Amino acid sequence: MEMQVVTNLHTGVLWGAGFLVAGVLLLALRMLYVMFRRGPAPARTKPAKTLIVLGSGGHTAEMLMLMDSLDKARYSPRSYVVAATDPMSGPKALARERLWQKKDSPTGFRIQQIPRSREVGQSYITSVATTLYSLVFAFGLVLREAPELVLVNGPGTCIPICAAAFVYRVLGLTRTQIVYVESIARTRRFSLSAKLLYHLRMADLLFVQWEQLARTYPRAVYAGRLY
Amino acid sequence: MLSATKSVFVTVGTTKFEALVERVDSLELLRALKSKGYTSIIIQKGNGAYCPSVIVPKGQTKATTEGVQVEYFDYSPSLASYIASAALVISHAGSGSIFETLTAGVPLIVVPNPLLMDNHQVELGEQLADMGHLVSAAPDELLTAVRSFDASRLVPYDKGSAQGMVRSIDRQLGFAA
Structure with missing residues (x-):
């Protein structure tokens, strides 16, 4: 027994x-x-829900330049994510969206905040805690939004969002495409964000703005410069 | 008779770059610029504590020194108009100022900030200097760079376009061309 x-x-x-x-x-x-x-998504005519991370300063400026040229009717509704510590990017996106909503058909957008994983000069130990917190936050946000496209261009703020989108894709919960645009300031070396997304193969498309960078990283795409 | 002004616009961007403002606040540099035919110097100095006190009397933000008009201010929401009306821009190496100046067709000397932690500003400045679009100089080299500066040797910059990226993203998402 x-x-x-x-x-x-x-x-x-x-x-x-x-x-x-x-x-x-x-x-x-x-x-x-x-x-x-991974390859391109199947042919579609319906708009793609888009999540855009605005990385502050020059990152935000470059992202809004790209958004200027994208067909807003195709990439909608749009959801912008800005770091809680960045007071400039939200108003900039809002001003630009007001123009677009007037010119193109009003397709809807929202702007929300995400805690930043690491401030300049923050200590290592508290960085671990804040990074964990922003990861948890990002996983919640991406699950709620379930975007079909995540559009990012650094800096580190965009990594938790990409990680969440990638994990949900692996789990089969979403079919989010991740598109990263390396800053025009990077002419010879990748930023840390680009390295992570490239080597871990998290990005579906990774643009660089200098041809010599595309030669160093063959899976990166050079398709011209934003400026 | 109204003589044509040829102004030099110095900009440090949204934060501060005291090493640059200090190098610009020099009679030697003012004379070097004057001998090149520049008639005014406008400095956007940012929020750094250092205020020019050599090329303008201490405590003043505007003066005429050795025949050159000098003025400085902290920040202006419309730097674009200062850039567009300048005959020479001396700028920190931020990508926004760089490309705003290059696409406006204004000659440019960039001074990358050596204090920035991850100094990829140097990278962009050197790349564009190698291509002949601008001159890049460390703060200590600014005077030499101004003395040997020749705007006519700069290569005009062709403005880029987002259309290539847009086409790739459209294709990736499954939208027909």
């Missing part, structure tokens, strides 16, 4: 371990599939 219980327990533990290993393997395979076998 006692032997029987112990044997059943053993079998149970073995089965459980087996399922866990199989699950992890499947997830790893799925992750590799998403990393290596």
